[in-house]
């Protein structure tokens with residue numbers, strides 16, 4: 001072959017894209033080696049958002065570390081929570097009640113829809129479609145409103161709990177969610193009408209970032225990023241958890257493995273999620289939402305309500321003779337209601353006391369007592385009541401309260417061993433690996449985050465394409481750097 005005669009001499013350029021770039025979806029830095037407009041090489045640099053979640057997790061009990069998972073992929077916090085809880089439940093060896101399983105499946109699929117909506121909104125915006133962005137946010141807001149109805153939070157939810165869910169769902173929530181699922185398919189049609197056959201969208205996504213099924217598997221891709229290449233791997237089907245074995249759904253796959261196929265997979269997945277939610281609402285069984293395993297789970301708060309009830313029918317009182325004046329309760333009291341000098345008996349200002357019971361569990365000398373008393377009783381009367389036998393109701397509630405404190409502060413000990421449990425979150429396979437040394441904290445905690453693996457595939461997807469296609473390739477793998485950097 002005759003060598004092509006070059007009219008101009010060109011040289012490769014080395015340019016930075018990010019870490020502060022609107023299309024990198026977080027603090028991702030890509031170093032691009034370009035020849036004119038063509039990408040020769042892409043090197044992703046992650047780590048700008050390092051949160052040390054894995055190391056923090058090793059310094060906390062399994063129960064305490066749950067809210068950390070909200071901060072990983074903050075776009076789908078609910079799914080991260082579920083993944084973490086499923087893993088810890090396997091480690092504890094506890095079974096979640098059926099109702100809680102269905103509720104978690106509903107919450108997980110809501111999270112998948114909310115994630116895919118944000119992905120579509122930003123992916124389309126990056127490529128130049130503004131209207132889809134606004135439409136998707138309209139529905140995502142609706143989902144976040146529904147989140148608020150079940151747990152009072154929109155972003156960092158911490159609703160699923162080890163052993164079940166924090167609280168049961170109300171009928172009002174189920175009715176609102178049903179209405180959402182009634183309307184949502186027509187909203188998906190609206191998005192598709194805007195972009196599905198749009199010439200610009202097709203030019204920017206078809207044939208871009210093509211990866212074969214074999215290569216995608218070898219690169220460790222999972223979720224819709226893998227399924228776009230035609231591999232029907234979905235953990236919800238292969239290793240069902242929660243209520244996925246009790247609902248019918250399909251796993252959409254692509255054929256070519258390009259950006260367009262991955263887009264189609266996610267659109268079809270939203271429809272499947274909608275169907276799963278409807279099936280779960282129809283099949284939702286009655287029953288408890290927390291496992292019956294007091295050693296491993298947080299029990300309902302109403303068991304200690306006799307003590308901390310806001311009407312304050314019970315008061316906390318320091319027995320003068322038993323108090324050593326160590327000051328522990330004084331330092332712990334959030335209301336600054338305790339006063340006293342060092343090594344002298346302390347006392348509580350009853351009108352400032354919130355009834356939180358922190359002092360009760362803090363005192364090592366058992367100098368604090370709970371007395372059944374109405375508001376405004378004199379200290380003399382309280383002292384008199386403190387000497388009287390404590391009613392059984394209070395004794396039980398105070399025992400429960402102490403157990404609750406110990407559970408939250410120290411956590412239950414788990415048997416020695418190691419475990420890896422994966423769940424299907426919207427971005428792919430989210431796995432938690434724990435090594436237990438028999439204590440209440442993980443000896444090692446590692447997270448297999450799909451965004452981290454997918455960010456590593458960018459050099460393969462971008463090579464040979466144009467600079468503008470880097471944007472489409474970042475969008476198509478749907479990464480969030482909070483999870484990537486952990």
Ligand code: SF4
Pocket residue numbers: 318322323324325326327328329330345346362363364365366367368
């Ligand atoms: S913690 Fe107990 S002993 Fe120490 S000051 Fe308070 S009531 Fe007294």
Ligand code: SF4
Pocket residue numbers: 316332333334335336337338348352353354355356357358359360
């Ligand atoms: S019950 Fe709570 S608010 Fe009241 S004195 Fe004890 S620590 Fe302070």
